[in-house]
Every structure is written in C-alpha cells, then in structure tokens.
Amino acid sequence: MRVSVKWLSEYLDLSSVSPRDLADEITLTGIEVDDVTIPSETLQKLVVGEVLTAEKMEGSDHLNVTTVNVGEDEATQIVCGAPNVKAGQKVIVALPGARLPGGFKIKKSKLRGHVSNGMICSLDELGFSDSVVPKHAEDGIYILPEDAVVGESVLSYVGLDDAFIELDITPNRADALSMRGVAHETGAILSQKPQFKSIELTEDTNETIENWVKVTVTDGDDTPIYKMRVIKDLTIKESPLWLQNKLMNAGIRPIDAVVDVTNYIMLEYGQPLHAFDYDALDSKDILVRRAHDKETMVTLDGQERQLNPDQLVITNGEIPVALAGVMGGENTHVTTETRTVALESAVFDSTSIRKTAQRLNLRSESSSRFEKGINKATVEEALNHAAALIADLGQGTVVTGVASVTHVEPKSVTVESTIDRINRALGTELIEEDIIQVFKRLGFEAEVSSEQVKVTVPPRRWDIAIEADIIEEIARIYGYNNIPSTLPVNETVPGELTREQSLTRFSRHYMEGAGLSQAISYALTTVPEAKAFSLESGEPIELDWPMSEEHRALRKSLISGLLDNVQYNVARQTKNVSLYEIGHVFHNQPGETMPKEVNHIAGVLTGTIVDNTWQETEQTVDYYAAKGIVEGWLEQIGLGDDTQFKPAQDIKGMHPGRTAYILINNKVVGFVGQLHPSVALERDLQDTVLFELNMDCVFGIEQEPLLYTSIPKYPGTSRDIAFVVDETVLHEEILHVMKEQGGKWLSSIRLFDLYQGEKIEPGKKSVAYSLSYLNPDATLKEEDVNGDFEKLKQALIDSFKAEIR
Amino acid sequence: MDMKEKLSALLTKALEDIDQSSLVKEIESIRVSYLGKKGELTAVLKGMKDVPGEERPVIGKVANEVRDEMTQALSSKKETLEKEALEKQLAEETIDVTLPGRQMKKGQSHVLTQIMEEIEDLFLGMGYDIVEGTEVETDYYNFERVNLPQNHPARDMQDTFYITSELLLRTHTSPIQARTLEAHDFSKGPLKMFSPGKVYRRDTDDATHSHQFHQIEGLVIDKHITMADLKGTLELLAKKMFGDDREIRLRPSYFPFTEPSVEVDVSCFKCGGDGCNVCKQSGWIEILGAGMTHPSVLEMSGVDPNVYGGFAFGMGPDRIAMLKYGVDDIRQFYLNDQRFLAQFKRKG
Numbered sequence A: 001m002r003v004s005v006k007w008l009s010e011y012l013d014l015s016s017v018s019p020r021d022l023a024d025e026i027t028l029t030g031i032e033v034d035d036v037t038i039p040s041e042t043l044q045k046l047v048v049g050e051v052l053t054a055e056k057m058e059g060s061d062h063l064n065v066t067t068v069n070v071g072e073d074e075a076t077q078i079v080c081g082a083p084n085v086k087a088g089q090k091v092i093v094a095l096p097g098a099r100l101p102g103g104f105k106i107k108k109s110k111l112r113g114h115v116s117n118g119m120i121c122s123l124d125e126l127g128f129s130d131s132v133v134p135k136h137a138e139d140g141i142y143i144l145p146e147d148a149v150v151g152e153s154v155l156s157y158v159g160l161d162d163a164f165i166e167l168d169i170t171p172n173r174a175d176a177l178s179m180r181g182v183a184h185e186t187g188a189i190l191s192q193k194p195q196f197k198s199i200e201l202t203e204d205t206n207e208t209i210e211n212w213v214k215v216t217v218t219d220g221d222d223t224p225i226y227k228m229r230v231i232k233d234l235t236i237k238e239s240p241l242w243l244q245n246k247l248m249n250a251g252i253r254p255i256d257a258v259v260d261v262t263n264y265i266m267l268e269y270g271q272p273l274h275a276f277d278y279d280a281l282d283s284k285d286i287l288v289r290r291a292h293d294k295e296t297m298v299t300l301d302g303q304e305r306q307l308n309p310d311q312l313v314i315t316n317g318e319i320p321v322a323l324a325g326v327m328g329g330e331n332t333h334v335t336t337e338t339r340t341v342a343l344e345s346a347v348f349d350s351t352s353i354r355k356t357a358q359r360l361n362l363r364s365e366s367s368s369r370f371e372k373g374i375n376k377a378t379v380e381e382a383l384n385h386a387a388a389l390i391a392d393l394g395q396g397t398v399v400t401g402v403a404s405v406t407h408v409e410p411k412s413v414t415v416e417s418t419i420d421r422i423n424r425a426l427g428t429e430l431i432e433e434d435i436i437q438v439f440k441r442l443g444f445e446a447e448v449s450s451e452q453v454k455v456t457v458p459p460r461r462w463d464i465a466i467e468a469d470i471i472e473e474i475a476r477i478y479g480y481n482n483i484p485s486t487l488p489v490n491e492t493v494p495g496e497l498t499r500e501q502s503l504t505r506f507s508r509h510y511m512e513g514a515g516l517s518q519a520i521s522y523a524l525t526t527v528p529e530a531k532a533f534s535l536e537s538g539e540p541i542e543l544d545w546p547m548s549e550e551h552r553a554l555r556k557s558l559i560s561g562l563l564d565n566v567q568y569n570v571a572r573q574t575k576n577v578s579l580y581e582i583g584h585v586f587h588n589q590p591g592e593t594m595p596k597e598v599n600h601i602a603g604v605l606t607g608t609i610v611d612n613t614w615q616e617t618e619q620t621v622d623y624y625a626a627k628g629i630v631e632g633w634l635e636q637i638g639l640g641d642d643t644q645f646k647p648a649q650d651i652k653g654m655h656p657g658r659t660a661y662i663l664i665n666n667k668v669v670g671f672v673g674q675l676h677p678s679v680a681l682e683r684d685l686q687d688t689v690l691f692e693l694n695m696d697c698v699f700g701i702e703q704e705p706l707l708y709t710s711i712p713k714y715p716g717t718s719r720d721i722a723f724v725v726d727e728t729v730l731h732e733e734i735l736h737v738m739k740e741q742g743g744k745w746l747s748s749i750r751l752f753d754l755y756q757g758e759k760i761e762p763g764k765k766s767v768a769y770s771l772s773y774l775n776p777d778a779t780l781k782e783e784d785v786n787g788d789f790e791k792l793k794q795a796l797i798d799s800f801k802a803e804i805r
Numbered sequence B: 001m002d003m004k005e006k007l008s009a010l011l012t013k014a015l016e017d018i019d020q021s022s023l024v025k026e027i028e029s030i031r032v033s034y035l036g037k038k039g040e041l042t043a044v045l046k047g048m049k050d051v052p053g054e055e056r057p058v059i060g061k062v063a064n065e066v067r068d069e070m071t072q073a074l075s076s077k078k079e080t081l082e083k084e085a086l087e088k089q090l091a092e093e094t095i096d097v098t099l100p101g102r103q104m105k106k107g108q109s110h111v112l113t114q115i116m117e118e119i120e121d122l123f124l125g126m127g128y129d130i131v132e133g134t135e136v137e138t139d140y141y142n143f144e145r146v147n148l149p150q151n152h153p154a155r156d157m158q159d160t161f162y163i164t165s166e167l168l169l170r171t172h173t174s175p176i177q178a179r180t181l182e183a184h185d186f187s188k189g190p191l192k193m194f195s196p197g198k199v200y201r202r203d204t205d206d207a208t209h210s211h212q213f214h215q216i217e218g219l220v221i222d223k224h225i226t227m228a229d230l231k232g233t234l235e236l237l238a239k240k241m242f243g244d245d246r247e248i249r250l251r252p253s254y255f256p257f258t259e260p261s262v263e264v265d266v267s268c269f270k271c272g273g274d275g276c277n278v279c280k281q282s283g284w285i286e287i288l289g290a291g292m293t294h295p296s297v298l299e300m301s302g303v304d305p306n307v308y309g310g311f312a313f314g315m316g317p318d319r320i321a322m323l324k325y326g327v328d329d330i331r332q333f334y335l336n337d338q339r340f341l342a343q344f345k346r347k348g
Ligand SMILES: [Zn+2]
Pocket: B268, B269, B270, B271, B272, B273, B274, B275, B276, B277, B278, B279, B280, B281, B283, B284
C-alpha cells in the first residue's frame, strides 16, 4: 500500500513529523515500511510552460520545433518529439539542469541544427508507470489544465508535491489496506485521534430505491452484506485532476469519474465497490448466487469465462453480470454513454473470492481486499460517500434509499485478560496506567482494574479476537524495545547430539580429512537424474506442478547431483575435484502416506589424488582411492570387520568391471566404483570414481560395546607366501580361505604384491601375502606355525589350484 | 737404545700417527697397532725382562705414562674426528627449508554447514536438542498445525511445491515443532529444541531467490516463558553470530504460528549502525523472525496454553552467510564450485 502523506494529513496533523521519521515510527510499532519517496528531492527545475508555437521540423518526420513561455522574459525554443504537441497547450517543461528519475539530466542541446533549451515531458518521464497514466496520456506529452500558472513548479499539478510511504502489509493487518486504516494506525503512534469529514449526501426525494432495484442473496454465508444504490441522470466525464493524481500516485490508472470514484473510495475505506450500467442490467432484480456448472460470462476484459459452482456471481435475475468481488461483466460496465449507475458495496466470503481469483488468475486490488477482510462497519458509509461523489462529479442525482441484504451486523469484540497475565507474557512490569494509555492511543474502549483488563475492539480491527492479540497490541504500542532482556529460567541440562548426529558430524570431518569438500546440491532434479545410480528401484517422486523440467523430481541418489557439480567445476578449468555430500534421498512407498526419506552419504573424485610437485609424481584417482576412503570410514565407525565388497556388474552408469557393492553383515548398503567410461565421456569427464552409502542403514547397525583387548605380551612370528592363481580369483575369496584355514594363531593378512604380465602365463596373476601369527599366551617360534602354514598352502591349492612359489 | 729411549720414540711416533689420522676408524687401528696384544708398545714392554731389576720400577712408570698419553691422545682425537664427521654430515644434509611441504589434500565443510554448526553449538550449550525432520511433509503438519488452515490468506506468502494435494515439500522447518510438541512429555521438563534443515519454495532461482534454501528454527515451551526471555535469547544469538557489540531491535510482524510476532534486526556488523550498502543505509539488518508461540499451535498439539507458553524463532543460514561474507548470489551455495567452497576454510 502506497500512502500519500498529503492525503494522510487530511485526517491527522502531521506538521510536526517528517515523512521519514514517520516511516521509522510506523516500522517500529506496526507495519514494515519498504520505502519512502519524496519526489521534490529529486525532481527539480520542472515548470509549467505554455506552447506558443509548434511547427514540424523540416527534414524530420516526427520532430517539432516549439517556442514555449516558461515564465521568463523571453520565450524559449524546445525541440519536441511528441505527436500531440500543439500551440496553446500548458505543458510540463524540464529546464536545462533538471533531473528526471533514473538520474537523467537535462542539458541545452542541438537537434539537427535547432537549439533545444530543455524538454517537454510526458508523465512517463516523470516516473509514472505506463500502467497508471490515463490512456490519452500514454503516448506523448502530458497536457496540464488551462489555468496552470506558467513558470510555477509542476509538482503540485501532478500530485508530486508530496511524500509517499510504501507499506508492506502482512495478511493479518488488512485493516491498514485503506487510508482510514492507516490513519488509525498512525494516530495510535502519534497519540492523535484521526478526524474524518462527514459526508453530505443529498437524495432525490422523488425517487425511491424500491422502484429501481431489488436485491436478493441466496446464501448469507457467501454474501454476508450486499448493498446497492442508484445514481441517475449522469454525464460521465474524466474525473478532476485532484482525483486522477491521487489514483495515479497510489498506482491506479484513472479511467472516468465513476470508475475513479469507486477506486478512490476503495483506497479510502478499503471497501471495494462495483458500478454497473443500470440500463444495461436490463432488470430491476439483482440476485447474488453461485454460478451454475459450465455457465459462461464475458468479463470486462473481453474474455469468455467458464464458471463453476465454487464461484459467486451477481446476476440480473437471469444471467451473470459480474464475478462477485473479482471482475465485472463486459455488457454492464460503465461507459461514457452510461446515464444511470447501480453501485454495489458488499462483503463476500473470502474463500470463495480467493478461489475464483486464483482459478481465473484474476488478482486485483478488490479481490485481494475481499480475501483479507473488509471493515463491516463502513460498507454503507463507503457506498454513500461514493454515491455522493459520483452524483457531484457527474451532475446526477442519487435515488433515495439503499437496496440491502444484511446477514451480519458489524460487532465490537470484547477480549479479556489481567495485568498479571500481560506482564507474565511479556516479562514486563506494566501498571494499570500503562495499559489504559495503550488502548486510548489505539482508540479501543478499555476497562482496566487491578484484576481485570477488558477491551472492546471495534469492527475496523477484525484481526483482534483473543487475548494474545491484545497482548500483541500492548507490546507493539508500548514498544518492543522497552521490553527487558532475560534468559529463560529453567533447569538447564546441556543439549546433546544423538548418536546419528555425532556420527554425521564425524563423517563430515572424516571426508574432509580425506580431501573431499562438502557439497550441497539441489534435491529437485530431472526425472532421469533423480533415479540414476539409485539402488532402489521404482520411479522417483514428482511434483504435482513443477516450475521446470530441471527441478521436477526428488533425487533417489546423491550421485547425479555430485556429478553435475563435478562437471560444472571441470568445465571451469578445475580439473581435480573431490566432493562429498550428505543429504536426503526420497523413494516412493506404495501404500504409505509418506515417502521413504533416507540419509545418504556419497562422494565423487576426478583428476588427481596426488599432484605433480617437485617431490611427488602425479597420481590420478582410481577405484582403490574411492574404496580406501569408504574402508577407512567404515573402519572408524567400527564396521571394518563386518564389511565386504562384491563385484557389481549391473549398476547402470557404472563401470561393470570396476564397481563393487558394499555389504555389511551380508546386506547391501551401497556401492563404490568407477563411472562408466561412456557416461564420463558424455559429461566430458576424465576417469571419475565415486561411492554412495545409505547412512541411516550404516548408523543403524547394532554394534557390540567397545571393550579393551590386552596388548600382546609375547612376540609373534610371520610368514610370507607367494602363489599364482587364475586372475578371476578374488582377493576377498583368498582372504576367506586363509581366515578359515589359517589356524588359530593367524592374526592378520596383508597383500604386499600383485603381478600380472608377461612374466607369467596369460589369465593368471601372482600374489604375495604376509601372514602374521600371534599366541596371546606364549612366545611363538617359527617352527610353531609350520604345521598351520602347510595346511594353509594345501587349502590354497585345493581351493584355487594355486601354484605356490 | 735403552728402554726409556725406545718408549719415548714410540710415543712420538704414535702421537704423530694419531695426529695425522683423519677418520674415526683409523683411530681404532692405531690403538690396536700400539696398544693391542700384538701392538708395538706391548712388543717394547716384552724387553722389560732384560732391564735390570733396580731400573724396572722407573721404566715401568715411564711405560705407564706412555700408555696413558697414547690412550688420552687417541680418545681426544677420536672425539674431535667424531665431532667433525657430525658437522660434515649436518652440513651435507642441509636443505632448502623454504621449499613447499608435502601437501595433504583436505576438504572443508560447506559454508552453510559451518554457519548452522556454529548456531547448533550455541544452542546445544544452552540446553536445546537438535531435532531433524523429513523434507517431504503433509499439508496438515506444514500448514494446519502451524495455524495456517486451508484458504488462510497467509498461505500466499509461501508458494508451495505440492506432490499430491496432501503431500508437499516443507516450506519451513516448523512442522518439526508440531511433531515434537505433540510427542513431548512435559512431566520430564521443558521442551527446548531447534531444527536445522532444507526447505523449499516455489521461486524462480536468481541472485536473491532460491527454490531450495535452509532454515533453523528454535522453540522453547515451558511454564513462565516471557517475551523478555525471547529477546535475551536472540541478543545472545546475534552477538555469537555477528560479534559482541551487536544490538538487536524488534519490529512487529506477522507469522501465523506466533503472537506477538516480531522481525529482528541486528545492528549492522559492517558499519556499526552508521549506514552502508550492506544495511541499505539503515544501520540495521533483518536477520530473524520470532514470536511467542500462538495458543492455537499449543492447543492443536495437546498442550494447555493456559499453563504452558513459549517462544519460537527462525532464521535463514543462506541469508546469514550472504550477509556475513558478502556473497552476492545465493545460487553459489548450490553450484558447489570448488573455488567458492574453498574460500571458507578458515577456522575461527
Ligand atoms: Zn551498514
């Protein structure tokens, strides 16, 4: 809501407060101010000029050379490009040195050899948006009234000798969507009671409303209040300048006197009005009802609308003539030919208006006010005020009486509390007098005694209904900044991270120690990316009404997002990228209300893990780099011994020979591997390795409590063994046999060599392991393990046809 | 040559040999060649038997002196040589200590995580627990339970990504409050919780808008919680996040789930309140929304608003990070450009 300070001064004495100070006060006590504009601070050297001559410039199809009287001794020459410039007009002249909005500075200039001492301006050039200037002023310069005084500042002629406070009104404070509402609010701040002039409405005693119109409402919940007046014998013209200026400065385009008055009254009272061409109604019956299914009407924007029974319509007893509170009909709208106007002032059900406006995409100043609420106490006052003004401006008369259906009477609300409860809520020590003062400023009646606070809230503040509401009023008018600062007094047990939260923090630190930086990607992605790399089958969860294909579905895996990040980096010359992410993935759960939402951890590495330096030779990432990170992480969580890796040839997008499932206690919890070369190529990536695990699953595995095992007291012994096996034999299979058949003292096994190449048969590999033996109760000598070692050799021969070397 | 002269000549020769030696291992062989079982001194002393009896004590004494002097010279020379050798080794081992050290690759937490963790640690210390929730929520918990029934005008303030008419992506972390409130057993003490997490709004991504961002909300419910307690808590938070000399001011605002509702401004940490481009010349920066929990919210969770009350506050880590570090495009947080991420590696 853009508030004109000049308009506001019609109700309050603002002479002792500057617009900016006032704006600060409003912000601190009630409503956030977005902006304060004072046009005279920036618009200077703009004067009224009179065009004395205007001639087409030779050799130009649009320029005119004019002489203009700007109140100086001699007329000045100005070149003007507007098609509508004519001798005799009073116009807006920007003299050399003037500044226009956007920092545009006017200088003396020469156009095709003709001197131009300034510029004749349009409203657009003064900063008015095209959508608020009168239609006839849209193209070309703005013509001032004939009695404008040459040489005077132009600001007062366009309503810019003012200051404007832009209010950002929250939904609960719809009462401030009107000048009167703002006046009450500002009055409370300044401890002034706003003064509103009474309306002088003269009715035509020869005509009574009963002979003109009858109003019927089918449902009092849909239409709690409906009132109509008739104004006849009108001549509809443009409205006067003061009215046009008020509207333009509030962001509304002036149309004609009738429409302008309805908008003006809406701005003053917050009460939307609608004017019908009475003769076009072609009926004396107004019936407000729900639309029939598939009923149609043409709205005044010329569009045919198909309606449904959710929508409320005004009809002439037969067919719809307006969409209640949203938009009028084309056939009944007021034109310059209109002689008689039927003027509607009503309250409609906010939900119905909201639904209609939303469905037809027709949000307007009116509909949004109906949605947020209307002051029920001024429905008729606003109607009377509008009728009087229309009659006055159009030289018509107002038919006696109001056609009215009222299902709701405006009522004051009584809210009770106690001083003690108020102080207990706010942490203050307010006394009776403080509280009386607050309600006096707000203009609410209040009875305050030591035990009881009883407040009577007028209908204009329909947002107030419960105790918390009046406590809020006290807090803001008393001043939040006068409330003390304390800390809650209650038993303070230190907060604690849950096991999962601590483990998550640990995991982050681990990954960062391993060289990976944390990424946070978008959870919404394309459908193909959402399901790529997920070990869970099923389609991803899609939005009902996505804004774009790019953010349509919820990810089922973190990998695609990380790959996007890697790709983004690589494309920007960051060749070595190591990122990890911890976040939710989402799976459909047929039959359940909520989807399955799981915490995952994933990482992607590309480029080098060791850079070329003066000391080190470059080492690019490989499968084992990723696997090492995963192994280390699981080991630190205490699951190293329970983890297994199994070849995974079937994960789409992954290298079939370089990918493994990660199993804990024989259950798959994730995978690690190399990105499929063709996927890497598509994304323009070098070798890229990655991993992803279901973190909830990993953290959820029950673990034995950690117990100390004594440090070995006796030395052990070790043996090395080297042998050749088929290359298809997996390390984990060999480990398994060794662990099973290695004897009771075998304590650890370490692979220390692996060879494949020309020195051995094709299809074979040579491996070498170091085996450590330990007896916790005695020193082990080499010969003590001879038997076990021989048995192990034999087991390898039996299991894998190993050739021991 | 008598014994005495022989010994004296031997000593001279030995001292010469010792003096000329330049390696530690030569010292040992010199020792052996003079003092060993087959050494020259031993050989000379074998002639003792030919020395007349009365001279033997005198010669014996001389022989001992010669032996001692040799031993002494050997050990002192050895020490010198060892010292020289060590010095030589150290000189040879000298390196350019300014060459770059062996680099360990290291990553860092996302700047948003850092901000959230800082806030988390503050509130953990004050006895709050972290409660996380799901990002997919029901309309009921996301809206109705925070006092935003169907067709409430404030639903417009939050454009929502719906999945079905019932399911949506949470638009704030407040549904966690409702879920925690209804589960909390107040006989075991007050509820002090906060919830960090991702939230979603129907916004076109640009420099200042993101359809995905983060929120942290706190909630305290107990008997006798006042607005002054809220103010004190927020002051503490502002000082922790933006520095000890920060002040806050409260402005009335509107959130359906709190009443009174306030916006909280922090005095500008860049200009200290004089006005600059960060605070848009106002001296204040809007950083938080807060308020006293609305009685309806408590009631809907089965908590008696006549007995219990409390406050809630919420803030956006994205916005805090943008203000604190001067990040001018919110999309940077989700593009994960390593050159961006790496800028926030400073601890403390
Ligand atoms: Zn500043």
